[in-house]
Amino acid sequence: MRLRQIGEDALLAKLISLLPADRRVVAGSGDDAAIVRGDSSGKLLVLKTDCVVSGIHFDSKASPQSIGWKAMMRPLSDFAAVSAVPEFALVTLIVNRDVEVSWVTGVYRGLNRAARKFNVTIVGGETSSISGPAAISVSVTGTVEKDRWVSRRGGRPGDRIYVTGRLGSSLRGRHLRFIPRIKESRWLTAHFRVHAMMDLSDGLGADLPRLAAASRVGFVINSAALPLSPGATAENAVSDGEDYELLFTIPPRDAKRLSVHWRKKFPETRLTDIGSLIPRTSTRGTKLKGGYIHFQ
């Protein structure tokens, strides 16, 4: 069987099944970032790697700075997902030898500008040649307090489901200049009991079912409630992916307080209640695997 026939989720599940368990691992494969017990200090170590590949995550018209920006911000968005603070990054550049040096330094400038935005230091890296498209892999380490990290697994029936920002504009270039919601995520976990959280990288229609499955619950959302980017349709918001917004759930009793305080703290960023988690149900024939979306 070939990779195109199996799909990424199934492949990752297969690969994870090959890995032995380790008591030091708090959250691992299948979560947005790995969280491990390091030394005796009060914090956990957080590890994440991600990559961008030419022809897949960017095209040849993108500026090298924006490519570097995206390559760094993708793993940083996973730090937002688990509410961790990124600290150090390693960069692997895999590029054809006929590429201009100025393209590579442009990518590095973008990587570094993105890193500095979150006080992340690029501490090392490698370069390799390839007889094919360029690929940039970025690994980031950081920390999170033992009682503060969030996974996609803690959602409960009744929880309200929220998304930050607006959805559906990735294909119009936002995927090359987004800012991960680390500040927002850290504020949320400082003031609210966030039951489950992840970042929207593959689109609400793929990611919300993952959160629901990991939490062993169902969901119901209303397409009319989706916060659309200018010009985007509900279909864009559900399916395009690469929004890099936060998707999270909190107990319904905190909804009002969240709404009031969010507006004061982040007046320029929307926060939208898009629906709720429900008990897992056997009902099928819905728009999204594992839950409902009401298109209007």
Added chain:
Amino acid sequence: MRLRQIGEDALLAKLISLLPADRRVVAGSGDDAAIVRGDSSGKLLVLKTDCVVSGIHFDSKASPQSIGWKAMMRPLSDFAAVSAVPEFALVTLIVNRDVEVSWVTGVYRGLNRAARKFNVTIVGGETSSISGPAAISVSVTGTVEKDRWVSRRGGRPGDRIYVTGRLGSSLRGRHLRFIPRIKESRWLTAHFRVHAMMDLSDGLGADLPRLAAASRVGFVINSAALPLSPGATAENAVSDGEDYELLFTIPPRDAKRLSVHWRKKFPETRLTDIGSLIPRTSTRGTKLKGGYIHFQ
């Protein structure tokens, strides 16, 4: 200017110059692995990323298990270089969608077998498609005691230069099945004052000049002393690369004690005194940049 015209060392130097300094970074770009101050514990955090690319680091005839093995062992060899203990790994697989799933799971088995050999746990990873050759990027984190890490920068004139094992057999397949010298490196730093150390990845002829330059010294080695693999020539040992043996220097007064204890501790692994560090000299016209090799 294109990448093929500038060379890897010059490119890395250029990229490093773009990066800001960070007080938390003990050793960074330009060393074998990054070493950073983490939390308050007595250990430093060690970070390393590396990759293997089809057509560059392995060919299509290599078994997927051996490719995974090499992809993991390359960064682990850098932990040997700085005398650190690896703990966690992240894996990024960049492969064409028409690749067989069994090839990918084979690579993963090789990655995991290599990781387990050194009690390293693969805690996460990503997959991406590519319309070109496969690439596997592995990032490893670990720790080293504050007073125990070694860089390539501490060599002093008069130091004896040693290499472990035998050199020159990488092209006959050893590069796909080598075992990083982590055990040997940890033993060395537990019992000896190792002034400078690195792993031999690009060949003695490229790596020794790097150690000498980083230590601001020269060197003189004797080709007759090189520990050759069966069938290898001195030229193979100097130029082929991918030996993944340790290259290190110690004060001359410790040479005898090292020789005696090494033979007892590692009776099956050669340890060879190949020459010495000397004051930096302005003499040129030698075989290797920054030093001498006497071919016999």
